[in-house]
Amino acid sequence: MKITIRRSDLDRITEHARAESPDEACGLIAGRDDADGTRIIEKVYILTNTDHTNEHFTIDPREQLAAVKDMRANGLSPLGNWHSHPETPSRPSDEDKRLANDSRASYLILSLEKEDPVLNAFHIEGEPGDRTVRKEELIITEE
Amino acid sequence: MKITVAGETKEVADGLTVQGLIELENVETPQYVTVSVNEEFIDANSFETHILSEGDEVEFLYFMGGGATDRAKEEGNAVYE
Numbered sequence: 001m002k003i004t005i006r007r008s009d010l011d012r013i014t015e016h017a018r019a020e021s022p023d024e025a026c027g028l029i030a031g032r033d034d035a036d037g038t039r040i041i042e043k044v045y046i047l048t049n050t051d052h053t054n055e056h057f058t059i060d061p062r063e064q065l066a067a068v069k070d071m072r073a074n075g076l077s078p079l080g081n082w083h084s085h086p087e088t089p090s091r092p093s094d095e096d097k098r099l100a101n102d103s104r105a106s107y108l109i110l111s112l113e114k115e116d117p118v119l120n121a122f123h124i125e126g127e128p129g130d131r132t133v134r135k136e137e138l139i140i141t142e143e
Numbered sequence: 144m145k146i147t148v149a150g151e152t153k154e155v156a157d158g159l160t161v162q163g164l165i166e167l168e169n170v171e172t173p174q175y176v177t178v179s180v181n182e183e184f185i186d187a188n189s190f191e192t193h194i195l196s197e198g199d200e201v202e203f204l205y206f207m208g209g210g211a212t213d214r215a216k217e218e219g220n221a222v223y224e
């Protein structure tokens with residue numbers, strides 16, 4: 001599956017994730033699925049990691065609720081979430097996989113391990129403990 | 144009575160509980176779901192006893208979280224591809 005994100009949104013979450021580092025930063029993504037199956041991220045929400053650590057993230061449920069309502073008001077569909085890995089590569093950890101309960105979601109992971117940030121998108125399917133991770137084709141658009 | 148579920152108005156039976164609505168809506172993996180009624184979060188222990196009222200606005204939110212920990216790393220042999 002292809003998924004697109006605007007360069008400006010990527011820059012915004014990178015800036016935020018760097019400011020939060022070494023804590024993990026997180027948020028939600030919303031948009032639409034195009035007729036040809038391409039997933040288009042129209043809006044990126046930067047939300048609070050209530051765990052405030054570099055070991056774990058939990059999206060603040062109150063902010064999640066507000067974001068879901070905002071998506072609905074703007075005719076956007078929830079597409080998944082994003083979080084940062086301040087010190088590790090851009091791929092789901094065991095804990096990320098265990099907690100990835102939505103097989104339709106796209107999970108974006110922004111790694112700040114190297115000087116240049118690395119963003120990847122994943123689909124995570126199957127039962128907890130036996131997840132299949134598939135990397136999606138991420139396209140950064142310049143508009 | 145009429146309630147709103149995830150932005151959609153629905154007619155449901157009087158006396159419906161949060162648990163009853165979860166079953167009615169076929170909510171997937173309900174163990175990972177947080178429920179809010181009129182923007183108040185309902186404790187999972189109260190799903191069976193919380194009775195919904197006319198005009199209630201209900202939202203189902205999936206827990207979203209993760210962690211940096213790899214089991215391999217915890218055991219002292221981190222392997223990154």
Ligand SMILES: [Zn+2]
Nearest residue numbers: 093096209210
């Ligand atoms: Zn992670």
